[in-house]
Amino acid sequence: xSIKRRTLLAAAxxxxxxxxxxxxxxxxxKLDKIHFLIPGGAGGGWDGTARGxxxxxxxxxxVNEASFQNMSGGGGGKAIAHLIETAKNSPNTLMVNSTPxxxxxxxxxxxxxxxxLTPVAGTIADYGAFVVKNDSPLTDxxxxxxxxxxxxxxxxxxxxxxxxxxxxxxxxAVIKAEGLDPRTLKYIPYDAGGKAMAGLLSGEAKILSTxxxxxxxxxxxxxxxxxxxxxxxxxxxxxxxxxxxxMGNATVFANWRGFFAAPGVSKEQVAKWNETLEAMYxxxxxxxxxxxxxxxxxxxxxxxxxxxxxxxxEQLGSLMKELGFLK
Amino acid sequence: xxxxxxxxxxxxxxxxxxxxxxxxxxxxxxxGMLPGLGPVSAVALMIPITYGLDPSSGIILxxxxxxxAVFGGSTSSILIxxxxxxxxxxxxxxxxxxxxxxxxGKALALAAYSSFVGGTxxxxxxxxxxxxxxxxxxxxxxxxxxALMVLGLTAVAAFAGKGNILKALMMCVLGLMLSTVGxxxxxxxxxxxxxxxxxIDGLSFLLLAMATFAxxxxxxxxxxxxxxxQQSKVNNTSSLGSxxxxxxxxxxxxxxxxxxxxxxxxxxxxxxxxATIAAFLAYGVERxxxxxxxxxxxxxxxxxxxAAPEAANNAASTGSxxxxxxxxxxxxGTTAVMLGALIASGIQPGPQLFxxxxxxxWSVIVSMYLGNVVLLILNLPLIPYIAKLLEVxxxxxxxxxxxxxxxxxxxxxxxxxDIQVMVIICIAAIGLKLxxxxxxxxxxxxxxxxxxxxxxxxxxxxxxxxxSFLWERPLTAVIMTIAMLALFGQPLLNxxxxxxxxxxxxxxxxxx
Numbered sequence: 001x002s003i004k005r006r007t008l009l010a011a012a013x014x015x016x017x018x019x020x021x022x023x024x025x026x027x028x029x030k031l032d033k034i035h036f037l038i039p040g041g042a043g044g045g046w047d048g049t050a051r052g053x054x055x056x057x058x059x060x061x062x063v064n065e066a067s068f069q070n071m072s073g074g075g076g077g078k079a080i081a082h083l084i085e086t087a088k089n090s091p092n093t094l095m096v097n098s099t100p101x102x103x104x105x106x107x108x109x110x111x112x113x114x115x116x117l118t119p120v121a122g123t124i125a126d127y128g129a130f131v132v133k134n135d136s137p138l139t140d141x142x143x144x145x146x147x148x149x150x151x152x153x154x155x156x157x158x159x160x161x162x163x164x165x166x167x168x169x170x171x172x173a174v175i176k177a178e179g180l181d182p183r184t185l186k187y188i189p190y191d192a193g194g195k196a197m198a199g200l201l202s203g204e205a206k207i208l209s210t211x212x213x214x215x216x217x218x219x220x221x222x223x224x225x226x227x228x229x230x231x232x233x234x235x236x237x238x239x240x241x242x243x244x245x246x247m248g249n250a251t252v253f254a255n256w257r258g259f260f261a262a263p264g265v266s267k268e269q270v271a272k273w274n275e276t277l278e279a280m281y282x283x284x285x286x287x288x289x290x291x292x293x294x295x296x297x298x299x300x301x302x303x304x305x306x307x308x309x310x311x312x313x314e315q316l317g318s319l320m321k322e323l324g325f326l327k
Numbered sequence: 328x329x330x331x332x333x334x335x336x337x338x339x340x341x342x343x344x345x346x347x348x349x350x351x352x353x354x355x356x357x358x359g360m361l362p363g364l365g366p367v368s369a370v371a372l373m374i375p376i377t378y379g380l381d382p383s384s385g386i387i388l389x390x391x392x393x394x395x396a397v398f399g400g401s402t403s404s405i406l407i408x409x410x411x412x413x414x415x416x417x418x419x420x421x422x423x424x425x426x427x428x429x430x431x432g433k434a435l436a437l438a439a440y441s442s443f444v445g446g447t448x449x450x451x452x453x454x455x456x457x458x459x460x461x462x463x464x465x466x467x468x469x470x471x472x473x474a475l476m477v478l479g480l481t482a483v484a485a486f487a488g489k490g491n492i493l494k495a496l497m498m499c500v501l502g503l504m505l506s507t508v509g510x511x512x513x514x515x516x517x518x519x520x521x522x523x524x525x526x527i528d529g530l531s532f533l534l535l536a537m538a539t540f541a542x543x544x545x546x547x548x549x550x551x552x553x554x555x556x557q558q559s560k561v562n563n564t565s566s567l568g569s570x571x572x573x574x575x576x577x578x579x580x581x582x583x584x585x586x587x588x589x590x591x592x593x594x595x596x597x598x599x600x601x602a603t604i605a606a607f608l609a610y611g612v613e614r615x616x617x618x619x620x621x622x623x624x625x626x627x628x629x630x631x632x633x634a635a636p637e638a639a640n641n642a643a644s645t646g647s648x649x650x651x652x653x654x655x656x657x658x659x660g661t662t663a664v665m666l667g668a669l670i671a672s673g674i675q676p677g678p679q680l681f682x683x684x685x686x687x688x689w690s691v692i693v694s695m696y697l698g699n700v701v702l703l704i705l706n707l708p709l710i711p712y713i714a715k716l717l718e719v720x721x722x723x724x725x726x727x728x729x730x731x732x733x734x735x736x737x738x739x740x741x742x743x744x745d746i747q748v749m750v751i752i753c754i755a756a757i758g759l760k761l762x763x764x765x766x767x768x769x770x771x772x773x774x775x776x777x778x779x780x781x782x783x784x785x786x787x788x789x790x791x792x793x794x795s796f797l798w799e800r801p802l803t804a805v806i807m808t809i810a811m812l813a814l815f816g817q818p819l820l821n822x823x824x825x826x827x828x829x830x831x832x833x834x835x836x837x838x839x
Contacts (some may be wrong), residue, residue: 041740048667060368073742074524075510109517110524110562133815188788192779194657198598198650204468204789217655221677292670 002129020096030276032067037095039070039079050096050258051122052289053280060283062276076101077110080326084116087262091269094120094259099166102309106317107164107325118265120256120273122305124290126211128170128251129241133200134223136207141227141247144207145178156207157185160193160214164325167196169232169316170253171209172323174244177251182323200224211255212238213294230254235296253315254298258305274301332454335689338383339697341637343382347380347388348694348738352701354590355395360403360713362541362728363533363735365412366644366661369396374668382674383687387694393661394446394698397602397644398706401438401637406431406716407728409541409735413774414602414640416536417610420767421632423544423627428628431714432570438637439706441584445638448588449595449645453692454498461653461678462597470786470796472599474806476779479604481813482611483768495580495768502772503779505530512777515783517746525744532603534745538752541732545725546757570710580634583613591639597647599778601659607771609639615813626767642762645695652676652688719759 034057036050047070054066071079076097083095095117104309107111132138138147148155159167168189172182188205190196193214200208201223208215208224212231216238218224228244229235230253244251261270280286281297290297300308320326337346351373358369363718373392377385400411405422418438425434452460467475483499508519509529520526540573572580587609594605613635614625640656650656655677657663669676669691706713719727736745758767790796 021715032380070741072528072740074527077524077527078742109527156789162510162512164515188785189513189781189783192663194663195599198465198654198656199469199785201465201654201656202468203465217675217677219677221655223654223678254829294670 008304030279031063031272033092034063035093036066036092037078037079037083037090037093038068038070038219039072039095039097039165041287045257046096046098048293049098049124050094050297052260052293053096056280056283056286056289060280060285061282062279075104075109077104077112080110080112080117083214083260083262084112087264090122090262091237091265092142092252094273095226097260098257099255099312101314102316103165103169103320104311106320112305113313114260117263118261118268118302119305119309120259120261120302121277122256122298122300122308123277124258124295125256126213126256126296127235128135128167128174128253128255129212129215130171130174130227130229131200131208131210131212131215131219131224132227133203134167134225136225138207138227139225141242141244144227145180148175148180152184155206156188156195157209158190158199159186159209161187161188162319163187164320164323166255167209169319170242170251170269173253173315173319174230174251176319176322177244177311182319189309197224199250212241216294220294237294237296256298256300256308258300270302331685331689332693334410334587334685334791335394335691335693338690339387339694344384344387348391348697348701349705351388351391351467352395352698352705353391355397356399356402356702356706357390357395358392359396359399359411361735362403362407362409362411362537362732363401363739364396365400365414365533366393366396367412367664368739369393370661370668372666374664377668383690383694385667386674386691387697389665390694390698391701392690393396393644393665394641394695394702397786398439398442398702401442402435402713405434405438405633406714407541407724408544409728409732410533410536412608413532413536414643415636415638416532416540416603416770417606418633419540420610421627424626424628425630425633426717430569430628431717433572434633434670435710435714436570436707437572437580437633439703439710441587441634442641443589443699444584445588445641446645446696448585448638449592449642450692450696451700452592453645453648453695457649457653457692460596460649463593464598464650464656465549466802467597467599468786468800468802469782469789470800470803472597473606473779473782473786473802474797474810475594475597476598476782478773478806478810478813479608479611479775480771480779481810482607482614483771491763491765494764498764498766499772500770502769502774503776504533504772505769506773506776507780525742529777530735530748530773531740531745532770533739534749535752535771535773537732537736539750539756539769541728542749542753543756543766544754545728545732547760549725550757570707573586576630580630583631583634584615584638586616587613587635587638588642591642592646594639596642596649598647598650598656599782600643601647602640603774604778605643605646606640606662607774609635611813615817619695622804626765641699648692648695652680652691653678655680663732689836691780739775 017083036054038047038050040046050068058066071082092157101114104110120246136142144155157171161167168187172185175185176182190199193210196208199205212229215226226241228242228247230251231243232252234243355369358364369392373389377388400415401418403409403411404415404419405426408417408419408423410416423563483495488678508526510527511518517527540556589607590612591605594600594608595602611633613631614622647662651662657666674687714721733746736749786796796803797807
């Protein structure tokens with residue numbers, strides 16, 4: 001109800017704003033409704049992505065109605081199983097997910113993989129960032145590599161999740177790309193990104209592997225320095241931060257967030273969703289949501305997304321095999 | 328600084344913002360009273376509403392909701408033994424026995440006053456020392472947290488009645504064991520999941536608390552007809568009791584409240600601890616301070632046992648804003664949601680906030696504090712009405728408690744399996760209760776277990792598998808020493824006293 005009322009309000013406001021421009025194009029509703037399935041509880045990253053996307057879509061009038069359903073459990077496995085079970089009754093359902101779906105299907109946390117669903121689109125991404133405290137003697141990446149070469153125990157990588165999860169894997173990937181043995185990497189796990197950051201600032205950890213979004217605010221505040229990011233090219237939000245490829249390290253890694261539909265959904269329906277999401281990027285409503293959350297637009301339509309997922313599965317799978325997480 | 332406070336106050340007392348504060352406090356209290364729905368859910372629910380408001384009004388609304396929810400949580404802990412949120416679990420230990428004795432009004436009033444003092448002391452510290460405290464919050468490393476958790480475990484003695492220490496220790500170990508269920512947070516290995524994906528995320532503290540307290544209590548009261556009759560008699564005659572605290576009582580709890588507020592604030596400032604740990608610690612410390620006679624009262628409706636966790640959890644909630652506002656680091660689930668909300672209003676917390684936007688910084692802090700004031704004004708007159716809940720006939724009240732406890736847990740995770748787990752834990756808890764095992768030590772072991780393990784393993788990793796940090800790092804060594812004193816100090820003192828006493832007797836004997 002509140003969404004509808006606010007949609008009207010937003011429509012009225014946008015209407016007023018746009019009426020003064022001759023080239024204004026009134027957004028035309030492309031879809032009647034989308035039901036977002038969120039594999040985690042309220043307040044998490046998945047929750048924010050789904051609700052933010054829903055907000056932008058309804059406020060801009062691209063979709064008439066958005067509903068949300070939280071279903072946590074099994075590291076997201078519960079929601080995947082639910083989506084497959086109720087495939088026939090959920091033609092309008094989009095489940096939000098992110099890179100861990102690839103990791104957790106490789107490690108068989110849940111039996112399904114993205115192949116058992118219909119990948120619809122990758123919408124946003126965050127790149128890996130390597131961060132040191134502002135008073136750290138390390139001023140650039142090559143010094144960090146030199147220290148690691150001297151003794152891996154001297155450069156333990158901290159991260160905001162358990163061993164074998166993304167923060168660890170990204171650190172292992174860059175070490176591997178330097179021609180070093182990723183198995184010698186010492187990883188210090190924290191149970192949340194914020195706590196890992198506190199660990200870095202307390203001085204007990206020397207370098208932190210995290211997402212750029214999380215590191216950027218503190219870097220702007222001058223408490224930490226970002227030595228490098230795993231983006232293919234420099235990011236507009238942080239134009240001074242070097243990419244790993246610039247520094248001769250071939251690692252490119254994106255932690256994506258995107259949407260999946262139930263298995264067996266028609267090609268036409270997927271095309272409609274793609275069309276709607278593509279249109280969403282051009283709306284000011286999306287820009288508001290995006291900048292509020294510090295997200296980076298990285299759009300991949302259904303086909304590109306599928307190819308990307310296959311590549312990522314290969315990239316992460318071989319790395320995890322090398323690290324001994326897979327037999 | 329006074330200029331900043333002035334700006335903050337003038338922003339906060341604008342009619343619309345005051346209205347938002349009242350609305351927020353009221354809504355927060357209400358949401359918080361529903362068992363299971365705590366400040367995290369309440370603040371998350373409010374975020375969409377704040378999009379339509381200007382930033383300062385939005386933050387003021389959210390501050391009201393936040394404090395309201397913490398306050399509401401203690402109300403349901405006291406009245407029906409169903410903790411509204413994790414940080415008010417300890418409130419139930421002595422609050423519910425008070426309500427059962429017919430002192431519901433006094434318990435609610437004391438909780439309100441203690442929370443208010445806790446919030447006030449917290450706010451004063453925040454205003455005067457926030458930038459300074461930022462360094463304190465970053466001085467704690469994993470080994471220090473480990474020592475702090477060990478200190479927390481010594482509070483187990485607080486939950487053991489006389490001669491029950493062995494049972495309390497057994498339950499504490501059970502709690503530690505339960506905390507290992509699920510994906511291990513260091514290595515990502517699944518433990519005790521029995522191959523089922525349902526256990527991958529582990530058990531939730533709130534679920535455990537609800538099942539062992541609210542559910543087990545309700546089922547026990549149905550099973551046990553005689554106490555049922557007794558209780559309903561108590562309820563019918565004097566359900567509210569007097570709200571007034573006598574002078575002697577105020578004198579007794581005042582030092583408790585001040586001590587617990589300071590302790591709670593310091594624990595809250597640490598990004599790795601939080602309000603729940605603060606409440607447990609304050610309760611344990613307060614019992615250690617108590618005289619032998621007072622000690623027996625803990626767990627049976629002790630005023631100090633109620634005031635300590637209430638003051639501590641509120642002070643800790645305020646304290647947790649130190650790392651959030653000055654560093655941009657969220658230390659708990661609630662502050663993480665608040666961080667999201669602040670960013671959504673265009674405010675990026677961090678060291679720059681204090682310098683670039685002092686007006687925002689101060690209006691956040693002032694509105695936090697006004698939230699406390701409004702809560703007191705709003706809720707004291709409401710206590711008689713809220714306490715009327717106890718006059719609801721038991722045949723209606725019991726299904727209501729069951730309903731709200733179960734849906735409360737479900738609404739956090741939206742996972743039906745949680746309800747099945749709750750029922751199983753409830754049955755086990757009833758068995759343990761009948762065998763006279765105290766359940767609070769299990770919760771203590773559970774809440775501390777995870778952090779105890781994570782921090783120890785992390786400290787070992789950092790120090791290359793050497794335990795030397797226990798004596799080489801001064802802060803760790805100091806906290807460990809305090810823990811050892813808390814554990815062995817009393818017996819040691821008794822031993823020395825008896826020796827000295829013997830010698831004195833001997834002296835007397837010799838001189839004759």
